[in-house]
Amino acid sequence: MITDDLIKRATAFHGHLGPFLIIGLRIGLLAREKLKPKEIHSIKAIVKTKLRTPYSCIIDGIQVSSLCTLGKNNISVLESDILEAIFETETDKIKIRVKEEIINKIISLKLKRDSPEMIKFSEDIKNLKDLELFEIEIKEIV
Numbered sequence: 001m002i003t004d005d006l007i008k009r010a011t012a013f014h015g016h017l018g019p020f021l022i023i024g025l026r027i028g029l030l031a032r033e034k035l036k037p038k039e040i041h042s043i044k045a046i047v048k049t050k051l052r053t054p055y056s057c058i059i060d061g062i063q064v065s066s067l068c069t070l071g072k073n074n075i076s077v078l079e080s081d082i083l084e085a086i087f088e089t090e091t092d093k094i095k096i097r098v099k100e101e102i103i104n105k106i107i108s109l110k111l112k113r114d115s116p117e118m119i120k121f122s123e124d125i126k127n128l129k130d131l132e133l134f135e136i137e138i139k140e141i142v
């Protein structure tokens with residue numbers, strides 16, 4: 001579950017609140033909830049994103065919530081036109097892709113950083129259901 005405390009910590013780390021940061025937080029939380037890594041080094045992530053803001057803000061959200069961080073060397077980022085994260089433990093794998101309609105919606109709103117509209121829209125993103133935001137694929141690794 002995404003808590004206000006987690007959002008506060010992510011905002012402090014990233015520097016501002018925004019919808020892509022919230023999406024990143026939710027991706028990391030979802031991955032941990034589904035894969036249940038035994039400890040901090042038993043999960044790794046590959047994030048696919050355009051390597052420019054606001055898309056890349058997702059990376060910081062994922063780092064704050066997923067246990068996968070640059071400093072632990074268990075996250076890597078690939079340039080891509082899609083927005084997706086793949087997480088792996090020894091036994092399971094999950095692919096979480098942000099729905100294109102969500103990305104298009106965010107971009108089309110042209111929200112200004114720190115505006116009340118951006119705060120409000122970030123709140124909306126926080127409250128959407130997983131399946132409204134993401135396409136999710138879970139696999140067992142044999």
Ligand SMILES: [Zn+2]
Nearest residue numbers: 018053054057
């Ligand atoms: Zn940002």
